[in-house]
Amino acid sequence: MSTFFGLNIGKTGLYAYKAALDTTAHNIANTETEGYSRQVINQKAGNALRVNSSYGMAGTGVVISDVYQLRDEYYDIKYRNNNTLYGEYSYKNHYMAEIENYFNEIKLEGFSETFDSMFDSIHELVKDPASEAVRSQVANFAKSLTEHFNSLSTNLKDSQEECNFEIKNMVDKTNSIAQQLSALTRQINTLEVKGGSANDLRDQRALLVDELSQIVNVSVTERVVGDGIGVTSYVVKIDNQTLVDSGEYNSLHLIPRAEKLNQNDVDGLYDIAWANGQIFDLGSPSLGGALQALYEVRDGNNNYNLSGTISLTEETAEGTFVTLSEANINEVEKLNIPQTGILTISNREYVYTEFELTENDGEFEYKFKLEKSLVVDAMGAQASIGKAINYKGIPYYMGQMNQFIRTFSKAFNDIHRSGVDLNGNPAIDFFNGRDKVSGENYTFGIGEDTEGFDSYYLMTAENFTVSDELMSDWTKIATGSNVIDGIEENDVVDALLGLKTDKSAFDRGQPGSFMNTLVAEIGIDTKKANNFAEGQDNILKAITNQRLSISGVDIDEEAMSLVRFQNAYNLSAKVISVMDEIYDRLINYMGV
Numbered sequence: 001m002s003t004f005f006g007l008n009i010g011k012t013g014l015y016a017y018k019a020a021l022d023t024t025a026h027n028i029a030n031t032e033t034e035g036y037s038r039q040v041i042n043q044k045a046g047n048a049l050r051v052n053s054s055y056g057m058a059g060t061g062v063v064i065s066d067v068y069q070l071r072d073e074y075y076d077i078k079y080r081n082n083n084t085l086y087g088e089y090s091y092k093n094h095y096m097a098e099i100e101n102y103f104n105e106i107k108l109e110g111f112s113e114t115f116d117s118m119f120d121s122i123h124e125l126v127k128d129p130a131s132e133a134v135r136s137q138v139a140n141f142a143k144s145l146t147e148h149f150n151s152l153s154t155n156l157k158d159s160q161e162e163c164n165f166e167i168k169n170m171v172d173k174t175n176s177i178a179q180q181l182s183a184l185t186r187q188i189n190t191l192e193v194k195g196g197s198a199n200d201l202r203d204q205r206a207l208l209v210d211e212l213s214q215i216v217n218v219s220v221t222e223r224v225v226g227d228g229i230g231v232t233s234y235v236v237k238i239d240n241q242t243l244v245d246s247g248e249y250n251s252l253h254l255i256p257r258a259e260k261l262n263q264n265d266v267d268g269l270y271d272i273a274w275a276n277g278q279i280f281d282l283g284s285p286s287l288g289g290a291l292q293a294l295y296e297v298r299d300g301n302n303n304y305n306l307s308g309t310i311s312l313t314e315e316t317a318e319g320t321f322v323t324l325s326e327a328n329i330n331e332v333e334k335l336n337i338p339q340t341g342i343l344t345i346s347n348r349e350y351v352y353t354e355f356e357l358t359e360n361d362g363e364f365e366y367k368f369k370l371e372k373s374l375v376v377d378a379m380g381a382q383a384s385i386g387k388a389i390n391y392k393g394i395p396y397y398m399g400q401m402n403q404f405i406r407t408f409s410k411a412f413n414d415i416h417r418s419g420v421d422l423n424g425n426p427a428i429d430f431f432n433g434r435d436k437v438s439g440e441n442y443t444f445g446i447g448e449d450t451e452g453f454d455s456y457y458l459m460t461a462e463n464f465t466v467s468d469e470l471m472s473d474w475t476k477i478a479t480g481s482n483v484i485d486g487i488e489e490n491d492v493v494d495a496l497l498g499l500k501t502d503k504s505a506f507d508r509g510q511p512g513s514f515m516n517t518l519v520a521e522i523g524i525d526t527k528k529a530n531n532f533a534e535g536q537d538n539i540l541k542a543i544t545n546q547r548l549s550i551s552g553v554d555i556d557e558e559a560m561s562l563v564r565f566q567n568a569y570n571l572s573a574k575v576i577s578v579m580d581e582i583y584d585r586l587i588n589y590m591g592v
Contacts, residue, residue, distance in 0.1 A: 013572025035207030300393020
């Protein structure tokens with residue numbers, strides 16, 4: 001053993017505690033860095049030397065074996081799982097609060113006030129049926145009611161478009177994160193193959209996964225490749241499909257829908273597919289995160305979509321036709337399928353260009369004209385339009401509004417048409433819809449289509465209006481069933497007034513009760529979303545604190561470490577100083 005062996009021991013102490021001081025300084029500098037994990041040195045005694053002495057072996061000082069992160073994988077998984085739930089509930093809470101504001105009956109002039117004002121004006125018509133001023137009030141208050149629904153439809157469609165745009169943003173963000181994760185994994189493997197740990201890069205990568213977990217359900221798997229070469233395989237999956245595989249990544253693509261799933265949908269809603277051709281299921285119950293929330297709010301129909309059994313197929317010179325029977329929708333007021341769309345038969349999609357509706361003993365049969373011939377025999381197969389989505393989203397609320405205006409308008413029009421106008425002419429429809437292309441009103445309940453199966457289906461909250469002919473000529477408002485008894489005859493007006501309290505038209509009682517129940521339902525759904533969001537936020541904060549208790553930087557603790565390592569460094573320097581004196585005495589004072 002060398003005479004100067006003691007100097008080497010002191011040197012190892014200087015190097016070790018200098019590294020410890022540098023690591024502590026690095027922790028302090030990153031106290032406020034998001035996603036940073038506290039780093040500590042792993043030190044151990046140097047390999048002892050065997051000596052020819054009675055004590056056997058001599059220590060060689062201290063060795064720094066590693067600088068590692070204080071990070072617990074259990075809390076990482078727990079945080080990401082709960083962050084996925086928080087992402088879902090927070091987005092649902094945001095959009096449900098927005099929808100609730102549209103239907104606000106307290107702060108805004110809502111349905112109840114507008115509805116009551118229209119019937120109040122009709123009541124005035126009883127007193128003076130010939131009054132032009134009163135007739136004007138009736139027409140204009142009715143117009144206000146239709147405009148209320150027009151406004152609700154516009155607002156809900158704006159929200160649907162906003163959800164659709166947010167889905168695009170989430171897909172873009174997911175692709176960006178995937179690209180960054182693959183790049184960081186390549187850098188980490190390049191550095192760690194030479195030994196050591198790329199701690200700061202690993203923190204950046206983990207932070208990106210945390211961010212991704214709010215968008216969609218995430219799982220991460222890392223395993224060592226080879227034996228002791230410092231390379232790992234890093235796989236990130238979203239909803240159990242691979243997004244990142246070490247240095248490679250898969251991306252998501254947006255596909256605008258060529259056909260609508262619901263009659264009230266805005267154009268160009270996005271579906272999602274993998275760039276490599278794999279199917280990406282937006283409706284997967286395990287999707288989670290903001291992406292699931294946006295999809296459910298945008299497309300949610302409360303499990304109410306048209307479905308049935310194919311009972312007849314026809315191949316004619318005019319095209320391919322299929323008839324759907326045993327349908328779950330047998331009321332035109334509740335029908336919200338698009339005029340042209342996609343009919344799914346035994347998991348195969350067929351575009352239909354038109355459809356006809358007939359009634360047989362209270363059961364509806366739907367006859368669809370397909371764009372292309374059937375691939376396989378479809379007789380007896382299950383068929384549907386759209387998907388049953390177990391959430392009350394925008395399509396559900398739009399469908400509820402359509403059901404109200406169709407049911408109410410049909411009952412109101414039937415009564416109004418039973419009378420004659422001020423000039424003795426047969427009365428026309430009071431409420432109507434406006435064709436988006438021609439700009440003209442529809443014709444309801446006249447001619448062969450006396451049941452109005454096709455016609456009232458065309459009336460929606462978007463095009464709901466008072467007949468243009470009636471708005472331009474108030475004398476066309478009917479107050480009585482004949483003019484023989486004079487203009488004071490008002491049996492039609494009395495019947496219209498009775499409609500306000502008629503409990504037979506709606507399952508939920510009076511017409512006003514239907515909409516009031518819908519408003520209350522929205523309030524309950526919004527409160528539920530808010531409670532879930534707040535509860536999950538509190539859980540996430542608790543998990544974050546647990547996580548930080550392990551990986552977070554504590555300034556007080558780092559300050560004590562600075563003093564501790566400084567003292568150790570000074571003592572190592574003192575060892576060298578003492579050894580220097582010893583060797584000076586040995587060489588200069590004892591030499592020959």
